[in-house]
Amino acid sequence: MTKTDQLTSPLDIQAIRADFPVLNQEAHPGKPLVFLDSAASSQKPRQVVDAMSTYLLHDHANVHRGIYALSERATDAYEAAREKVRVFINARSRREIIYTRNTTESVNLVAGSWGRANLGPGDVVVLSEMEHHSNIVPWQLLAEERGFTIRYIPVTDEGLLDLAAYETFLQQEPVKLVSVMHVSNVLGTVNPVAGMIRQAHAAGALFMIDGAQSVPHLAVDVQALDVDFLAFSGHKMAGPTGIGVLYGKRVLLEAMPPYMGGGDMIRRVTLEKSEWNDLPYKFEAGTPAIAEAIGLGAAVDYLGTLGMDNILAHEQIVVEYAMERLSEIPGLKVLGPGPDRRNGVTAFVMQDLHAHDTAQLLDMEGVAVRAGHHCAMPLHQRYCLPATTRASYYVYNTTADVDALVEAIYNARKLFGI
Amino acid sequence: MTKTDQLTSPLDIQAIRADFPVLNQEAHPGKPLVFLDSAASSQKPRQVVDAMSTYLLHDHANVHRGIYALSERATDAYEAAREKVRVFINARSRREIIYTRNTTESVNLVAGSWGRANLGPGDVVVLSEMEHHSNIVPWQLLAEERGFTIRYIPVTDEGLLDLAAYETFLQQEPVKLVSVMHVSNVLGTVNPVAGMIRQAHAAGALFMIDGAQSVPHLAVDVQALDVDFLAFSGHKMAGPTGIGVLYGKRVLLEAMPPYMGGGDMIRRVTLEKSEWNDLPYKFEAGTPAIAEAIGLGAAVDYLGTLGMDNILAHEQIVVEYAMERLSEIPGLKVLGPGPDRRNGVTAFVMQDLHAHDTAQLLDMEGVAVRAGHHCAMPLHQRYCLPATTRASYYVYNTTADVDALVEAIYNARKLFGI
């Protein structure tokens, strides 16, 4: 950690790093791991893994309607985690918190249930050019089946949403739903969702936020935003794999048909037909990811103890520093807007050094970054880039990690004689 | 453990029990836990939890296309688990092993992808009256959308499938798919799927097995059975929550449209349309349950080391003993066929003692059983029973557990003066 961190970060990052054993290893002999791929998936603190292990080794039974102590304990832990998530995003009711596998399933649930019931020819769904595939493909698949139209908000050269085009869509098209990412996993752009939601509602459209890259990094308050749906993943916010969340306003969720059928989501089944259970169970068919929900609860506790505002403040320091250091490198261009409008990630391209070579060469120095289209092919097409290299940051990263990244880039250039 | 176990069980059950710390606790002060609810969800051995913890604490990164050592390690572990599952059910190719959340999602995937593409008015899907809701509701939901017909194979008083009715369906109806459970979670009946599959194929129908209660307990060989789809859950086979499997024949899976859209399941995305990835990834949208897949691999290793034939042999001893002891109790009736045609579970009813009271009273003695309809309401309607009490057994259960169950039932009866 450099002097700067110690002076300005509101968090004790060395103490935090000690919670993440994975960070304390060599990527290759003599090369300590510098992990800069948290936008793909964050690391998990001991506290989260311990909560899961303890549950699985001592407290596990299937949840719901078990009439014995162990099952009641498991059910309590599972539902207590839901309550933690509710508080974390400030939902009104725990019934509005639906466990899914990940952001992707959350979006597919809204498309498959709300979308299949409400969208048809003549209707418009508005997405954006910067969306992750998980917020594009489900809508494309459904559009083919239901015959509605998808419009994409263009992205400016600077990496911002073209809000004028957005307004035009809302005014001129029969928009039923807007679904847009809160923070871009490539550009880092923090989209002005609060205003966009007000505009959508004024035009009679619902609004869904892909919060995969925002919920882990900044406080998201669904009631303050008045957002209709919010999707996010546990594994990007210090939580386990295999668990995600769909928040939805109760009145919408109540009116939606089920997504998957099976145990727990029904009230009554006969050979002829079925009746659905109450929320949230209507959307949780089958035995849920119990240990994973409990792990997510522990992750929410962990982040809450650090404080989302502190996490954001710390990451801003690291990202700002990264933008400064990266832009010193000749021929290197960081995508996206300036530090005041971005969060968490710096994706870049270099003249004469392909993204995959860059990532490979950085790996040789122990620096773990991601190269490719980051599941945002349309955005890369927009910028005519086949691939970018992305370094991304979380609460355990320091400006020293940025220094290691920059040094490794210089070494790569040297090897290639550029 | 009684003398009988030691003499005849091919396994050292006390050594096995030591792998499951959860079994070593008191349900209530002075009442050691006797866990007899494995059909709802099995317990997990240390080996499985350790594999997950080690992964999450030391080896985690998002899988697929990461160009750095940690991500390659994670990908290798994730795919190695898939290969273990392939071997476990003897699939031809690892591409035929699709990770899902649970059996329920596996069935919904087949309904939502294969079913939505292939079923329409005039078509028939054959299920049975003994099915779990997870193999009924997805088909009912889809039938409402697509207008095909569902036929249910009746269940005999003894608890067997009415195979004559099955043959009639196949001969007289345009059956496209038969989907039936291998082992009933209420009756314990082991259905003669091998012959049923041959009959279905002869009639030009596909066959899906709900293996939720068979794959954990007996060797299932998809090639020997020539089954088209097989669904099962990790959490019922000593594995973690949050992971299940759909096996499908490659030629069928190749022809099926995607189920969910998102990252990893695409080859190429443009604003207009998308192309799908190869199997199995076409059906694995978004960041998968990585730690859970690795845990499932460890569970498969664990079961494989014990030997599925040994597990089956041991459970047969316990179930046979349970049927014997339970039937001594006045007014108690065990549902389902005799010990030679059943596996793993004994559900029963008692005169003058409601299932929920029974379960509650057993819990007071530390005996954990489940009461209710066990997600098989139509089967309970068939027998005009609002609820049953179910004790279910896995490799860590002994005849001593059965003794504790029987003693607790006698105590309950005494309290009620019957």
Place this chain on the structure above:
Amino acid sequence: MDMYLENIIDHGQNPRNFGDPLDPADIDYHDDNPFCGDHLHLTAQLDEDGRVKTVSWQGQGCTISQASASMLGEVMIGKTLDELKNFSKEDLLDLLGIELSPTRLKCALLSLKVLKAGAYGLKNWTGDDEDED
């Protein structure tokens, strides 16, 4: 947790006011708890002062749900419709005098749910679901 106190078992095994539905009835409602398979049909007649005169109920279910219906039926007698509407979950639990796990709470509350819906003349009373938020 001691759920099976003597009087609970007694009410469960010898339910009071158990019988065929009254006809005509001032309160008449039935509902079920599909998870448990419990169901309950409750009828009651009022006297000229608007107080419950006669109660008759029929049902099937576990001891907790039967005892709850039996004890609730007893205390209904002599009460006005308004008093019945104000009869709370806490009042019922006091009456039962036992601690219940969340799962078994549903068994106990079926009778209250039916009473409330009957007293309000409602079709789908969701009062106790709201409580859980």
Place this chain on the structure above:
Amino acid sequence: MDMYLENIIDHGQNPRNFGDPLDPADIDYHDDNPFCGDHLHLTAQLDEDGRVKTVSWQGQGCTISQASASMLGEVMIGKTLDELKNFSKEDLLDLLGIELSPTRLKCALLSLKVLKAGAYGLKNWTGDDEDED
């Protein structure tokens, strides 16, 4: 893992036989690797004996994919169609002389995939996918 040997970087930066497609061409195929954004267009002409006389390829991608195409283009010259069809994955990896992770293997194999498809005159050659089972 040392992927960036001097000759790999050299071939990547100074690709041999890089140029516009030949017309007419006896081998003419192009394909891409959408995950990486790599693409490759390979053309070749045969002499009277049926041996490769001239190679010209164009493409875009990482050093591994470019070096692989460059080195493969060189060894194609003088070979018959049958020899090209028999040219294996192992032969190509020997040629490159480096160890590759599974992810980067795809980069290296694009050139072979295009060559094979061109040599067989196929539209959708899936040979390397089959290997993985």
